[in-house]
Each structure stands twice: as C-alpha cells, then as structure tokens.
Amino acid sequence: xxxxxxxxxxxxxxxxxxxxSYRDGVSIGIEALCREAGVxxxxxYQLFDSKDEMLAASLERRMPGYQARxxxxxxxxxxxxxxxxxxxxxxxxxxxEPGYHGCPYLAVLVEVKDPExxxxxxxxxxxxxxxxxxxxxxxxxxxxxxxxLARQLLLVFDGASARAGARVEHLDDGLxxxxxxxxxxxxxxx
Amino acid sequence: xxxxxxxxxxxxxxxxxxxxSYRDGVSIGIEALCREAGVxxxxxYQLFDSKDEMLAASLERRMPGYQARxxxxxxxxxxxxxxxxxxxxxxxxxxxEPGYHGCPYLAVLVEVKDPExxxxxxxxxxxxxxxxxxxxxxxxxxxxxxxxLARQLLLVFDGASARAGARVEHLDDGLxxxxxxxxxxxxxxx
Numbered sequence: 001x002x003x004x005x006x007x008x009x010x011x012x013x014x015x016x017x018x019x020x021s022y023r024d025g026v027s028i029g030i031e032a033l034c035r036e037a038g039v040x041x042x043x044x045y046q047l048f049d050s051k052d053e054m055l056a057a058s059l060e061r062r063m064p065g066y067q068a069r070x071x072x073x074x075x076x077x078x079x080x081x082x083x084x085x086x087x088x089x090x091x092x093x094x095x096x097e098p099g100y101h102g103c104p105y106l107a108v109l110v111e112v113k114d115p116e117x118x119x120x121x122x123x124x125x126x127x128x129x130x131x132x133x134x135x136x137x138x139x140x141x142x143x144x145x146x147x148x149l150a151r152q153l154l155l156v157f158d159g160a161s162a163r164a165g166a167r168v169e170h171l172d173d174g175l176x177x178x179x180x181x182x183x184x185x186x187x188x189x190x
Numbered sequence: 191x192x193x194x195x196x197x198x199x200x201x202x203x204x205x206x207x208x209x210x211s212y213r214d215g216v217s218i219g220i221e222a223l224c225r226e227a228g229v230x231x232x233x234x235y236q237l238f239d240s241k242d243e244m245l246a247a248s249l250e251r252r253m254p255g256y257q258a259r260x261x262x263x264x265x266x267x268x269x270x271x272x273x274x275x276x277x278x279x280x281x282x283x284x285x286x287e288p289g290y291h292g293c294p295y296l297a298v299l300v301e302v303k304d305p306e307x308x309x310x311x312x313x314x315x316x317x318x319x320x321x322x323x324x325x326x327x328x329x330x331x332x333x334x335x336x337x338x339l340a341r342q343l344l345l346v347f348d349g350a351s352a353r354a355g356a357r358v359e360h361l362d363d364g365l366x367x368x369x370x371x372x373x374x375x376x377x378x379x380x
Contacts, residue, residue: 025301027217101303109356110300111215113291120356127358151359152369159349166299166310168317169341179342182376183369 010047012037017051017058022104026055026111026119056118059108063126066105069094070130080141081184084134084153088176091157095164095171102165106158130154143187152183200237202227207241207248212294216245216301216309246308249298253316256295259284260320270331271374274324274343278366281347285354285361292355296348320344333377342373 007015016037020028030051034041048054072078072086094100101107105123112120134153138146160176163169197205206227210218220241224231238244262268262276284290291297295313302310324343328336350366353359 024303025217027215102300106352106356107300109358110292110297110352113214115357124356124358127353148365148368151365152372154359155349155353155366155369156345157349158352159345159347162296162300162348162352163317163345166296166314167305168299168314169344175338175341176345178338179345179373182342182373186372186376 009037009039009043013039013044013047013054014058014061017054018062018104021055021058022101022107023099026108052118055108056122059105059119059122059126062104063122063129066126067129070133079190080137081189084137084141084184085177085180087130087133087153087157088160088180091160091164092171092174092176095161100165102163103158103161106161107165110162127154127158130157138187138189141184141189143184143189145187149183149187149189152187153180156180156183199227199229199233203229203234203237203244204248204251207244208252208294211245211248212291212297213289216298242308245298246312249295249309249312249316252294253312253319256316257319260323269380270327271379274327274331274374275367275370277320277323277343277347278350278370281350281354282361282364282366285351290355292353293348293351296351297355300352317344317348320347328377328379331374331379333374333379335377339373339377339379342377343370346370346373 013033016033020033020036030041030044033051033054034044037044044054048057070087070090072083075083078086105126108119108123109127112123114120115124131150131154134150135146138149143149156176156179160169160171164171169175203223206223207218210223210226220231220234223241223244224234227234234244238247260277260280262273265273268276295316298309298313299317302313304310305314321340321344324340325336328339333339346366346369350359350361354361359365
C-alpha cells in the first residue's frame with residue numbers, strides 16, 4: 001500500500017475498523033464504518049462474514065506493528081531488564097499522545113464481554129505474546145519466579161494503559177518504570 | 191425496598207441499568223433496559239433525561255456498597271498494611287465469582303471514551319475515592335511517598351480487575367496480594 005487512494009476496499013475497511021473502534025468503542029455501527037472506509041455495505045459483506053470478523057481481522061493486522069513498537073531496537077545488546085523497561089518507556093511515551101485511549105487489545109477485552117468473540121480471541125493472543133516476552137526476559141534475567149514476574153508486569157501494563165487511556169492517570173512522570181523497577185528488584189532479577 | 195415487586199420504577203430501572211451494562215457493556219439498548227425493568231419507555235423518559243443520566247445514576251447508587259466491600263470490617267484495629275491488603279483480598283475473592291467482569295467503574299471508563307460523559311464522571315469519582323483511601327493508609331503506614339504508592343496500588347487494582355474480568359488472568363492464587371506486598375515493602379511502609 002503506497003497511498004490511501006490505492007488501498008484496497010479490504011484494507012480501507014480494516015483501517016476504518018481499527019481507527020473507529022479504538023476511538024469510539026467496538027459498538028460502532030456498520031454504516032459509520034463503511035462510510036469512513038468509502039466502501040458499500042454490500043461490498044463489505046462480500047469481503048467479511050460479519051462486523052465481528054472484520055474487527056478481529058483489523059486487530060490481527062495491527063499486531064506486528066504493536067509488537068515491534070514494544071521491542072527494544074537493539075535486542076541483542078539490551079539486558080533483560082532493559083528490554084522489559086523499554087516496554088514501559090514506550091507505554092509512557094504513547095500515553096501522552098493525542099487520541100490515546102490505552103492498549104487497543106485490552107480495550108477490546110473489556111468491551112467485548114464474550115471471550116469467544118473473534119475479536120476477544122485475537123486480543124487475548126496479543127496479550128499472551130506480551131506475557132511470553134516478559135517471561136522470557138525474566139528467565140534470562142534470573143528472576144526467582146519468571147512466570148509470577150511476567151504476570152505482575154502485565155497487571156501494571158494493563159492497569160496503566162486502562163487508567164491513562166481513560167485520563168484518570170498520567171504516566172509521563174515515570175509511574176510505570178518506577179513501579180516495574182520495584183517489582184524487578186523484588187523478583188531478584190539482575 | 192423489601193422485595194423486587196415493591197421496588198419503584200426508578201429503582202427497577204437503576205437496577206436493570208447496573209446489571210445489564212455490567213454484563214453486556216454500556217451500549218445496551220433502551221428497549222432491553224425497559225423490558226428488563228418492566229417499565230415503559232415513556233415512564234423512563236419521565237424519570238431520566240437520557241440513558242446516559244440513568245447509567246450515571248445507577249453507578250452512583252452502587253458506590254456505597256462498592257466502597258463498603260473494600261473497607262476492612264474492623265478499621266480501628268487494622269494496621270494500614272492490613273487495610274490495603276484487605277482491598278486486594280476482596281478483589282481476589284470476587285474475581286472467581288460467576289458473572290465477574292472486573293471493576294464496574296473501570297469498565298465504564300474504558301468503554302465510554304468521553305471523559306465528560308455523566309457515567310465517566312461518576313466512575314472517576316469512585317476511582318478517586320479508592321486512590322484517596324490508599325493514600326491515607328500509605329501516610330499512616332509511613333510510606334516514603336504515599337501518593338506514589340497509592341497510584342501504584344491503583345495500577346495493580348485496575349490491571350487485575352480488567353484482566354480477571356476478561357478471563358485472561360486469575361487472581362485466586364494471591365497474585366495481587368503478592369504484588370502489592372512487594373510494592374508496600376519497596377515503599378518503606380511498615
């Protein structure tokens with residue numbers, strides 16, 4: 001895809017679904033979605049079985065970018081501690097951007113109450129990848145209980161993204177890196 | 191209110207709004223709400239200006255009960271540390287109950303993207319009360335930075351309630367009390 005004009009109807013729908021559901025929630029209407037994408041409802045239903053499937057596909061499509069943003073730019077030289085803290089530094093940076101509403105995957109998990117919904121399945125996958133990244137770093141860094149530490153880090157990540165996304169908290173004073181440092185120290189991690 | 195039959199239309203609407211929005215999300219329809227409450231749409235609009243106002247009132251009505259559940263049953267004898275840990279023990283207990291979808295106030299903050307929405311205003315208030323409870327306990331317990339500790343505890347509380355509510359985490363092995371204990375120790379709290 002080079003320019004917005006050249007994007008296929010499928011890509012335009014996926015972009016619109018990601019953008020509107022992030023901004024307004026997963027209950028956005030199909031009319032609004034098709035209007036935003038410049039695609040007819042008829043074409044939409046030729047491309048996707050349902051809005052739910054389209055939403056799931058839009059979340060899946062964004063996953064590589066999401067993961068890349070949370071990965072240390074020099075993973076070979078970064079210590080496990082640095083690679084974990086990098087994730088939270090990125091979270092803190094993004095949280096002050098205009099239009100920030102928290103982690104899109106967590107938002108979907110909270111909004112869609114049904115764990116079997118196709119979008120919930122993709123969102124859970126994104127969260128599992130982050131958990132597994134934390135666990136691997138915790139193992140490499142010699143944490144006493146890498147699984148426990150990884151789960152603790154996700155509590156902080158999701159709590160911070162939900163609270164900052166809802167504008168009841170601000171992270172730009174290093175709240176999450178301070179919190180995570182205390183947990184890394186307590187875990188015996190180098 | 192003694193029995194469901196004797197509840198006023200207003201109370202039936204508020205109960206239905208709390209129950210359905212918690213289970214299905216804030217985008218529940220007015221028809222479904224009125225049907226659940228056994229109240230006509232016409233009567234509803236005589237009682238409330240809008241669905242948003244009704245939702246906010248339903249959240250406000252539940253606040254005393256919510257706060258009571260998180261308050262140590264013997265606040266005079268509980269140490270500050272005990273009163274903080276009690277909040278998380280309650281969270282861990284509730285998280286395994288059927289129909290648990292996390293903290294209702296956090297869910298509203300995540301679902302309603304507009305901070306000026308009447309329901310967001312009430313939800314923020316509920317969260318501020320909990321923050322202030324934590325801050326007071328942190329001060330009494332001699333934490334080096336009571337405000338920081340209170341904010342950290344809210345990250346854990348909201349992260350845990352969002353993740354357990356979405357069934358991507360389970361708290362019944364003491365995940366939050368372990369995490370909070372590490373943060374209380376790091377804060378220098380007695």
